[in-house]
Amino acid sequence: MYPYGALKTLRSHAILAVFAIATLSGVAAACRTAAPANPAGTNDPRPPAVPIVQPGAPGEPSKVIAVAQAVDLSHVQATEADVKFMQGMIGHHEQAVEMVALIPTHSTSQEMQLLGKRIDLSQQDEIKMMKRWLEVRGQAIPSEHAMHMHGATLMPGMLTPEEMSRLEAAKGREFDRLFLEGMMKHHGGAITMVNELFATPGAGQEVEIFSFASDVDADQRMEIDRMGAMLNAILKERH
Amino acid sequence: MRSGAARFLSLFVLVLCLAIGGAAQQVPPVGTIDARVGLKAGLHDAGEAAKNMEHIATMPKPEGFFDPAAPAGRGSAPESQQAGRGENQGNRGNTPPGQPPPFDPVASNRLGFTNSDLAFTGNHVIVGNYHGFNTYDVERPNRPKLLASIVCPGGQGDVSVHGNLLFMSVEQTRGRLDCGTQGVQTAVSQERFRGIRIFDISDINKPKQLAAIQTCRGSHTHTLVTDLNDKSNLYVYGSGTGAVRSAEELTECSGKDAKEDPNTSLFSIDVIQVPLAAPQNAKIVNRPRIFMDTATGNIAGLWQGGNHGEGTQTSRMTNQCHDITVFPEVGLAAGACSGNGILLDISDPKNPKRLDQVTDPGFAYWHSATFNNDGTKVLFTDEWGGGGRPRCRSIDPPTWGGDAIYDIVDRKLVARGHYKMPAPQTELENCVAHNGSLIPVPGRDIMVQAWYQGGLSVFDFTESSKPTEIAFFDRGPIDAKQMHGGGFWSTYWYNGSIYGSELTRGIDVFKLKPSEYLSQNEIDAATLIRNEELNTQEQKKITWPAATPVALAYVDQLTRTKSISSDRAKAVKSAMEKADGVRSPQDRGAAAAIEQLNNLAAQVDKDAAAASGRDAMRLKALADTLNGRAARMK
Numbered sequence: 096m097y098p099y100g101a102l103k104t105l106r107s108h109a110i111l112a113v114f115a116i117a118t119l120s121g122v123a124a125a126c127r128t129a130a131p132a133n134p135a136g137t138n139d140p141r142p143p144a145v146p147i148v149q150p151g152a153p154g155e156p157s158k159v160i161a162v163a164q165a166v167d168l169s170h171v172q173a174t175e176a177d178v179k180f181m182q183g184m185i186g187h188h189e190q191a192v193e194m195v196a197l198i199p200t201h202s203t204s205q206e207m208q209l210l211g212k213r214i215d216l217s218q219q220d221e222i223k224m225m226k227r228w229l230e231v232r233g234q235a236i237p238s239e240h241a242m243h244m245h246g247a248t249l250m251p252g253m254l255t256p257e258e259m260s261r262l263e264a265a266k267g268r269e270f271d272r273l274f275l276e277g278m279m280k281h282h283g284g285a286i287t288m289v290n291e292l293f294a295t296p297g298a299g300q301e302v303e304i305f306s307f308a309s310d311v312d313a314d315q316r317m318e319i320d321r322m323g324a325m326l327n328a329i330l331k332e333r334h
Numbered sequence: 335m336r337s338g339a340a341r342f343l344s345l346f347v348l349v350l351c352l353a354i355g356g357a358a359q360q361v362p363p364v365g366t367i368d369a370r371v372g373l374k375a376g377l378h379d380a381g382e383a384a385k386n387m388e389h390i391a392t393m394p395k396p397e398g399f400f401d402p403a404a405p406a407g408r409g410s411a412p413e414s415q416q417a418g419r420g421e422n423q424g425n426r427g428n429t430p431p432g433q434p435p436p437f438d439p440v441a442s443n444r445l446g447f448t449n450s451d452l453a454f455t456g457n458h459v460i461v462g463n464y465h466g467f468n469t470y471d472v473e474r475p476n477r478p479k480l481l482a483s484i485v486c487p488g489g490q491g492d493v494s495v496h497g498n499l500l501f502m503s504v505e506q507t508r509g510r511l512d513c514g515t516q517g518v519q520t521a522v523s524q525e526r527f528r529g530i531r532i533f534d535i536s537d538i539n540k541p542k543q544l545a546a547i548q549t550c551r552g553s554h555t556h557t558l559v560t561d562l563n564d565k566s567n568l569y570v571y572g573s574g575t576g577a578v579r580s581a582e583e584l585t586e587c588s589g590k591d592a593k594e595d596p597n598t599s600l601f602s603i604d605v606i607q608v609p610l611a612a613p614q615n616a617k618i619v620n621r622p623r624i625f626m627d628t629a630t631g632n633i634a635g636l637w638q639g640g641n642h643g644e645g646t647q648t649s650r651m652t653n654q655c656h657d658i659t660v661f662p663e664v665g666l667a668a669g670a671c672s673g674n675g676i677l678l679d680i681s682d683p684k685n686p687k688r689l690d691q692v693t694d695p696g697f698a699y700w701h702s703a704t705f706n707n708d709g710t711k712v713l714f715t716d717e718w719g720g721g722g723r724p725r726c727r728s729i730d731p732p733t734w735g736g737d738a739i740y741d742i743v744d745r746k747l748v749a750r751g752h753y754k755m756p757a758p759q760t761e762l763e764n765c766v767a768h769n770g771s772l773i774p775v776p777g778r779d780i781m782v783q784a785w786y787q788g789g790l791s792v793f794d795f796t797e798s799s800k801p802t803e804i805a806f807f808d809r810g811p812i813d814a815k816q817m818h819g820g821g822f823w824s825t826y827w828y829n830g831s832i833y834g835s836e837l838t839r840g841i842d843v844f845k846l847k848p849s850e851y852l853s854q855n856e857i858d859a860a861t862l863i864r865n866e867e868l869n870t871q872e873q874k875k876i877t878w879p880a881a882t883p884v885a886l887a888y889v890d891q892l893t894r895t896k897s898i899s900s901d902r903a904k905a906v907k908s909a910m911e912k913a914d915g916v917r918s919p920q921d922r923g924a925a926a927a928i929e930q931l932n933n934l935a936a937q938v939d940k941d942a943a944a945a946s947g948r949d950a951m952r953l954k955a956l957a958d959t960l961n962g963r964a965a966r967m968k
Contacts, residue, residue, distance in 0.1 A: 143397040147483045150533065150543040152512040153614065157540050164515070165398030165465075165485045168446050171508045171517035213641055213648055227410045293507065293521070293577060300508035300517045302445040302464060302489060306720075309576040316591060317639035317651035 173232060176298035180288060180308070181225045182237050187250040187288070188218040188225075191281055194254070194274065197263060201270040206325060214278070217314065221307075228303060251291075252284015268329060275326040282315040282322075370757035370789065373810030377406045378839065380812070386805035386852065387792070387832070390476040391843040396483050399463055400447050406838055407445070409816025412761040413724065445819060449835045451492040451555075451769065453500070454828045454868040458538065460500065461835050464489035466513075467502065469538055475831040475843050482539045486513035488527065494558045494869040496568055499613055500533040500541060505552030505576045513543065522582045528552030530572050530606060532613055545614045547606055550587035550599035552576045555657040557871040559683045562662055566611065569683045571667075572604035573655040592634040592653075600653040601625050601633045603669075605684055624669070624678065624688050625652050637673030642695040647718070647734055649673040650699050656717070657702040661873040664709030666742075670700040675714040675740070677747055690746045696733040702769055706779040707876050711741050711750075711798055713781065715767035722819055726765035726788045728758040735766040737783070739798045750798035755783075755791040755806070762811035762818075763787030769824040771870045773832075773846075774863040775856045776878045777891050777952045780804065782832050786821030787811060790834060792846070796948065804851040807844060826870050830861040853890040858883035880962025882910040888956040897949040902938070906956065909934050913963050928964045935960035 198211035374381035450462040488509025508517040529549040551574025559569040578589030605620040627635025639651030655671040667678040701717035718735035725735040736754030740747040770783030789808030812818035820838040848854040892898035942953035
């Protein structure tokens with residue numbers, strides 16, 4: 096039997112009859128009927144089409160559970176820590192974008208220009224994703240320059256206003272060195288944030304944040320490695 | 335559906351459908367715009383476009399596997415209109431300015447019920463889900479019947495089957511040993527499960543968990559590996575892509591960089607040995623360093639991340655495999671491993687050894703792999719944007735977010751061509767290359783592949799540098815205004831039908847229809863291949879029986895390339911049909927039929943000797959089929 100009866104939503108018996116004939120003559124695909132989106136909500140007293148089974152831990156018996164129990168994700172929603180992580184990471188990423196914006200005018204290295212474009216793209220993309228994550232969940236999206244506000248708390252690894260000024264004042268190879276040191280510290284902070292997130296009870300369990308935090312972890316590690324190699328080359332030039 | 339009356343009826347139905355609105359799509363005039371462009375949006379009433387295939391069944395997700403308050407999940411604005419620069423855009427509804435709005439629990443876990451990969455056993459299709467899995471009886475493929483719904487969350491819920499054992503990947507931190515839905519509320523817990531579960535499905539309606547092998551990064555995907563020299567053990571390659579858990583939770587885990595910690599859990603895969611007599615004793619037996627630079631011993635020896643020069647794609651660092659496809663009979667595996675495609679020698683399944691590695695300047699994230707049946711090429715996919723983003727818009731490059739096809743030459747990968755589902759999709763449709771399987775048409779390399787909301791595409795890659803589309807199916811976006819995750823995760827051929835797992839909508843079943851690109855004989859020959867079990871990531875060599883549809887499939891292919899005379903083609907058909915008319919070796923006509931087949935085979939063999947390339951191979955295969963048919967009558 097088709098659970099939820101595909102025919103149920105049809106508008107009249109006349110159409111139903113035609114639809115039945117259409118099915119018989121194999122042209123159902125030409126006129127696919129709207130299947131009910133929500134055939135039986137948790138308030139529906141009907142039992143599900145088949146019993147819903149929940150296995151136990153290895154070696155333990157399986158049991159039958161109710162629909163309401165099956166769809167209960169109330170304990171694995173995004174937590175306050177998840178929301179704070181996303182809000183904090185937006186400011187964190189925005190500082191990276193700001194640092195990168197200095198490269199075209201402060202550095203002459205082709206490699207630095209490429210690195211800058213790359214960081215800019217990935218951070219902008221992730222900022223969009225984080226904002227969307229917050230927006231969909233009805234959470235406040237931090238203002239773009241909240242991090243500049245007096246007394247704003249810096250997320251781990253972020254450059255202090257003094258460090259930012261020093262970077263802005265530097266040019267050429269000195270800029271490159273300060274930038275790479277700063278961005279490595281900055282990215283290291285992002286990894287710290289991910290570690291702290293997963294170390295917070297109940298946090299990082301919601302599906303999207305789990306995969307986002309995992310990606311941040313992997314991507315920033317990779318960039319730290321690349322920047323480390325670039326920095327070593329600069330330090331060697333000096334000798 | 336060949337009679338005039340039926341045709342009239344179908345036309346009548348179509349007109350009526352258009353008249354009542356409903357799901358009917360706007361069909362553009364043939365030859366102008368691709369029928370996939372401009373389809374109406376809808377969760378279960380979206381517009382549909384199909385070419386050279388028939389959509390024979392669709393079933394929404396069963397209860398327990400969607401949020402009753404938001405069956406399509408929650409959407410978000412398309413990328414071009416996203417939150418962008420504004421402040422406090424999260425404030426909606428009646429929340430006073432300056433105050434955080436109430437948390438929206440429905441929106442929170444909107445990927446919690448996503449359908450994922452498929453496995454097949456007998457008449458059953460097992461549909462993985464981030465929340466567990468569902469089993470359907472498809473004895474009649476046009477009438478799938480839900481048999482069992484199993485709740486056991488943890489994502490991605492990729493499934494494989496071996497006899498009475500079902501394997502399932504779990505990566506998320508919400509996963510629990512006891513399949514509970516409540517997650518884990520402490521940072522370190524022995525109740526958490528991330529890794530590979532093994533279920534006993536001898537009672538298909540009520541599976542029982544037998545074992546749960548904990549791994550450091552969890553299991554995003556996994557691949558079963560048969561050891562041809564050891565029938566008592568089965569192997570599983572576990573690919574973890576998530577964050578590494580703490581050593582407090584699982585002792586051997588380390589998320590440190592390769593330089594800081596030579597024992598890091600990054601830069602490897604998990605090789606699990608499953609003793610088939612006691613699967614509950616399954617355990618990790620190796621974590622091979624398959625990304626090692628053998629010259630320097632650096633375990634992080636492959637792609638370091640970054641782009642490939644001006645105007646190229648940024649590829650992720652290779653510290654993981656996303657998915658591995660094995661082909662035990664040819665002793666090879668193809669790993670889609672983040673920043674690289676790699677080729678592995680798996681003649682000793684416990685100790686895979688890397689043979690070669692490639693990069694592609696258009697690939698962001700190497701995602702999955704498929705061998706052709708000869709084991710002479712690999713098709714890799716690129717999951718640019720991670721599967722949640724629209725990457726098939728007209729502005730997206732055709733060599734990004736698609737497939738790259740490699741020939742295997744002297745156990746090395748040689749780049750030949752690219753394929754991307756050709757119809758532009760909207761920015762409301764997440765779309766990128768995803769999972770597919772071979773369609774067992776003899777004499778050609780044909781695949782059916784899922785493209786999320788880009789639908790499915792059937793294409794030929796016999797010429798590695800010139801893949802061409804044969805058939806497709808597509809729906810409009812889930813919603814007309816907002817972006818919702820959806821579309822096909824996997825579309826696989828199994829015993830004559832194509833099955834698709836739709837992330838949000840449910841499952842779909844299709845049949846191929848003959849066209850100028852694919853004949854009825856070729857479809858019939860593919861349908862002759864029956865499997866008792868199928869896990870797409872473990873490829874088994876397909877051999878075709880010496881049967882009439884197989885011979886005629888070769889004839890159709892040779893006719894298409896004008897490499898067989900019409901007399902010879904007729905002779906093959908007549909000889910095979912005569913043989914099919916013979917009931918037993920004692921029949922009067924048996925000897926004559928055998929002689930006719932053998933004589934014809936000898937002639938076709940001569941034709942083969944005079945031909946070259948693919949045609950020669952098909953002629954040879956045709957001659958073998960004729961001889962094989964004769965042998966079957968003796």
